[in-house]
Amino acid sequence: MTTVKAIINGLPVEVPEGTTILEAAKQVSVKIPALCKHPDLHPTAACGICIVRIKATGRTLRACCTPLEHGMEVITHDPEIVAVRRGIVELMMSKHPNECLTCARNQNCELQTMCADFNIEKSDLDSIVPDLPLDESTKAVSLDPRKCISCGRCIQVCQEMQNVWALCFMERGIETRIAPAGDISLAESPCVKCGQCSAHCPTGAITEYDEAPTVWQKLMDPELHCVVQIAPAVRVAIGEAFGFPVGTNLTGKLYAALRRMGFKAVFDTNFGADLTILEEAHEFVERFAHGKSELPLITSCCPAWVDFMEKYHADMIPHFSTCKSPHEMVGALAKTYYAQQAKIDPQRIFMVSIMPCTAKKFEIQRSEDMRSSGYQDVDVSITTRELARMIKQAGIDLRSIPEEQPDHMLGAYSGAGTIFGTTGGVMEAALRTAYKLVTGANPPRPDFTVTRGLKGVKEGRIEIAGKEVRIAVAHGLGNVESVLERVRAAKQKGETPPWHFIEVMACPGGCVGGGGQPYGATDELRVKRAQGLYQEDTAGLWRCSHDNPYIQKVYADFLGHPLSEKAHHLLHTHYIPRPVYQR
C-alpha cells in the first residue's frame, strides 16, 4: 500500500494514500470537529465545521472529504478557523428550534454536543426556524423537518444505502427541507420504515415514534396483564446506552429490569426465532427436497424488507417464506397458547415487543394476519432506544441488577435463535435445522460461517446429504437489487436458480444495526454486537432450534407439527403487491 507523508499541526504523519485529513489527524491526537460526516457514508461536505487550513495556500478545505496529500502541511486549529466554526454553529442555531428539553435526542444529539462545545451563549442573529409540520403518519419514524440541519445523511441512507427513495431534499437555498418523495406524508410515500434515516440523523429531525408513554400507561392499568419479549439484537446493543462495552450481552439483566418495570411475564423473541426456523426450515425442505413450489426461498422476518418487496419487487411473492417474523409468532402464541396454559383472558393480555427496529412498529398492524389470535397479536413495539430511556425512568441500575431467567414457556431459546439478530443468522439457523430434516442428524459442525461478516452480499455452497445448497445473504436494501436481478434472469431463461435460499435483512449488519438501536452504529460496532450474539450461541445449551425442548413442547401441546393448519393460521402470513405511488 502506498502511503503519504505530511505534516499536521507541525507533527509528521504517515497514512495510507486516500486517507482523509479528518482521519489522518487522529494519528496525532487531533480531533477535528465534524457534523455532517458519518462513518457509514461518503462525505456530503455540507456543514463546513471540519475546515482546516492548507499552509501553503492559506486556503481552507474540508477535512472530511479531502484526502491528505504528500507533503501537505495542514493546520487544523487557529483563531480564525475556530471563529469560522463558531460562526457556523451560531448560524445553525439561528435556524434551529431551541427545544432540547423536549427532544428525543436530548443529551444524545450531535448538534447539541457541538453547540455545547462552542458554548454560544448569546447571538444577535434572528431566529429563523421554519414553520414546518411534524410528520408522524407512519407511527414508526417521526419527521420533524424544523430540526433538520440539511446534512444529507438521511437522504444518502434512504436513496443509496437502502435504495428506497422515500426521502428527498425539496426546494433550495434557505428553503431547503427534507420531505418524503412527492411531498406527501411519509406513510403514503415509498418509506419502508427501516429507520436507518433516524439511526444516521445527527439531530432529532428523524426519530423513532415514541411509544414509551403508552407502555407506561398500560403497565399502570390493573385490568391488564402486560407481557413482554425482547429481540435478539437488543440484548447486545442496549448496554451502549449505559456505558457497557459494545457487544456486552445483558439478557439476564434485561429480564430482571422488565419484571421490575411491572411486566407479568417476560418472554424472549429468540423463542419465536426458534419457532420461525422450524417453520421456515420445513418450508425450505419441502421446496428443496420435495420440489413443492418455487426456489429460491426468501426469508421474510424483516418487515422493512417485506414492505420493500411488496412495493418494488412483488414478482418475488411466490418465493417468499410465509413465516411471520419471530415477535409476531410470540405475540400470536402469547394470546393463544400462553393464555390457555396460564388461564388468562387473552383480551387482558397486552403484548409489548422490544425490538432493534422501527419497522416492527408498523408491522404490528400490517395486515389482518397480525390479528391471528383474534386480538392484535403484538400491541406495542418499542425500540432499544425507547427501552433504554424507560429503564432510566424506572430508576433501575442496570449495572448492578442481578440477572434473572425468562418465563420459559415462550422464553427459552437455542443459539440458533440468538444469532437471528445479525446478518446471516437466520440463514445459519435455518441450515442447521434443514440439515437435520434432510439427514436425520445434526450437522457435525453447526457453524456455517459463510453466512457471517459484513460483506454486502455473501454467497456460499453447503452440502447436505450429497446435495449442494446454494445460499445468498444480503443486508442493507441497496444490496438486494443485484441478487433479485440474478434470480429473475435465471427464471426468464428457465435456468436453475442461482441460489436455493436467500436471506435479506433491511438494515446494514442485520438487526444489530437496526434503525431503533442506540445511536452511533458503525461497522466496527456492528461487528462487536454480532460477536456478542455468536458468543451466546456457542455458550448455550442447544445450538439448533429443533433441540429447544420448549419448542418441541409447544408443538406437542398446541401446534401439532410444523406447517400444520394451526401453525399456518397463527404463524404464517401472506403478501400482496403494493406498488408505490398509488396516489
Add this chain to the structure above:
Amino acid sequence: MPKFTPAELDAHRAKLAAAPRKRAIIKVGLNTCGDAAGALPVYQAAKEALQASGLDAQLVRTGCAGMCGLEPLVEVQVGSDPAVMYGRVNAEAMREIVAQHVGQGKAVDAYRVPSIADMCCEPPTPGKQYRIVLRNCGVIDPESLDDYIARDGYQALKQVLTQMTPEQVIAELEASGLRGRGGAGFPTFLKWKITRASRPGEQKYIICNGDEGDPGAYMDRSVLEGDPHSVIEGMIIGGWVIGASKGIFYIRAEYPLAVERIEKAIRQARAAGLLGSNILGSGFDFDLEVRLGAGAFVCGEETALMASIEGKRGTPWPRPPYPAQKGLWGQPSMINNVETFANIPPIILRGGAWFGAIGIGRSKGTKVFAVTGKVKVSGLVEIPMGTTLRQVVEGICGGTPSGKPVKAVQTGGPSGGLIPASLLDTPISYEELAKLGSIMGSGGMIVMDETDNTVELSRFYLDFSVDESCGKCAPCRIGGTQMLRVIDRVLAGKGTKQDIATIKRIALTMQRGSLCALGQTTPNPVLSSLKYFEHEWNERLVASK
C-alpha cells in the same frame, strides 16, 4: 452537404471566395435583443424595399454587433466603400436607407453610428476594441455554415487534425497565455494538459459552460447566437486534444435562440463531416449534445453543472477529485467557458505567440465585457487586457448619459465587487481587479453614477446570491439569509455599529466555510461597499450610544 475531406473543405472555401458578390450587402442584427428592440420589422422592410426596387443587394441576418443601446442595428456596405453602421433603425428609416444608400450610394447621416471598424484598431491598442472572440459577431449570418467557412471557419480544426499533435496544440495554448474566461482564470493549457493525461483511453467528456448566470452579462449569449460554429470548432479541437469523443453544450434555458442556433449549427457540422465519425477523414470521432439549464445560477459552477447534466439537483460537490479526474458520470471531464472556446481557433491559426503578445502581465488576449448601467452606449466591448476601466467606461462607452461623474463600476457580478471612481485608471487584468477586491468574472460591468447607492446595490447582489444558493452547505445557506436580515435592519434605519461587525463576522464564516465559490464570494459586493463607501453605511446607522 457532402462530408468534407480537408482538401474538399479548402476547395469549398475557395469556391465561396470566388462566388460573384452582389453590389451591396445589408446586415440586420437579429439576436434576441435585436428582435426585442424591433429588428424584425426592419428586416421585413428591407426585404420589401429591395423586392420593390429590384436593387442588386444581399440581405443578411447577423448576430450581435455589440452596440446594444443602439439597437436595431443595420450595416450597409455598397461596392468597395467602407461599411456604414446605422443605429436605432425603424422600418421607415430602413426604407430610406435602402433608397438612398443602396440605391444612390449616399449614406443616411441621421442614423449613422460608429461602425465595427471604427471601434476597432489593428494592431491591438489599449483603449480601443480588438475583436477576437467577437470576430464574426454581427458580421456573418450565424445560421450559415458557408459564412463561417468563408471566414476561415474550421481551418484551425483542419490544421490541428492534419498537421499537429495534441502536445503541439497544448504548447500553442501555453504560449498564448489564454486563461479561462468563465471567471476563475485558470490557465487553459494546463486544464487541457491535465485532462489529457488523466486516465488515458477511458471515456472522457468535454463540456461547454453556457450557463451565463451573472445578471447583467450576456457575452456568451451573443457569441452562441452570433457565431455558434466558432464555439463548436473550439470544442472539437478540445475534444481531440483531451481524447474525448463526446461533448455537451450546457446552455441556460433562458436563451432559446442560442439553443436553436447551436442545435442548427451542430446539424450543419454533422452533415459536413465536421462532427460525428471520422471527422475530416482523420479517424477522429466526436459528437455534441445540447443540455438545458433550468434556472439555477449555481449550475454555472462546474461540479453543479455536471450534477445538472446527470439529471440531479445542481449542487456542487467538493474538489478534489477535480473534474479532470472524476467528472461527469465519474469520468474525466473538462469544462470551459463559451468565450474560452471561441478563442481557440484564432489562437491555432495565428499562433500562441500572437495572442500572448496582447495584454499585460499574466493576463493575455482580449476580454469581452457587457457594459450596462449608467453609460451612454451600453453594449458588448472586446478590449485587449490592460485597457483601463476608465478607457472602457468613459472612452468606449461614452461616460454617463447625464454627464455626471461615474461613481463606481462593479465587475464580476454577484461574486465581484465595486471599484470606486478614484481607481478607474486600473488596467483590466485578473490580478489587478483581484487586488481591488473585485474579480474579472465572466464579463459583466455595471456602471453607477451618483444617483445610485452602493448599499442598495450590494443588497441587490446579496439578495440574488441568497436566492441562488443551492442550500447544500450551512455557511452559505444560512449565512446569506442572516446577512440579508442585518442589512435590512440597517436599510430600515435601525442598524448599529454592532450590526456592521455582525455582517463582517458572517462574511468571514461564509468566505472560509462555504463549499463552493458561490458562497465564498457572496459577501464580496457588501464587503467592497463597506470598504470603499463606508460613509453610505454610517449615514444609515443609529447614532451609537
Add this chain to the structure above:
Amino acid sequence: MAATAPADVPAIAKKWKDKRGSLIMALHDLQGRYGYVPRDAALELGKLMGVPLARIYEVTTFYNFFKLEAPGKHIISVCMGTACYLKGAPELVARLSEKLGIKAGETTPDKQFHLQQVRCIGCCGLAPVVTVNEKVLAKVKPAEIVDQVYACAKGA
C-alpha cells in the same frame, strides 16, 4: 387534483429514456406541453423513465424554471437582472402588482395573468426588459407598462 391527462408523457419518456441523465430535458418537454409539471404527469414520467419520484421532486423544486402548478394564461416576466434593476425594474413590478392585485410569483384569481421576476434574459442593453409570453418589451417606462402588457395579452 387537476384533471391532466398525461397523454403525451409516453412519447416524452420514449424520447429521453435512453439518454443518460436526461430528466431535466424531459421535464422541459413536459412543461413545454402543459405549461407546468402536473403531478400525474410527473408520476407517469418517473415510472416510464425509471426515475424515482423523489428525484423528480428534488429536481423540479430546485430549478426555478419548473412550475408545479398551472400558471395564468399570460406570463409576465419582469427582468430583475442588474441592468434592469438599476434602470427601474422594481418600479415596473410595483406597478404591475398594484394593477393586477398580485405579488410576483402569483397568478390572478381569474387565471389570466401570472407575474414573475426573472434573472437577466440577456438583453441588458435594452433594460429594463419585460416579457409577456414570448414577446420582449424593451426599455419599458413605468407609466406605459400596464398598457403595454394589456396590449400584448390582447394580441395573443
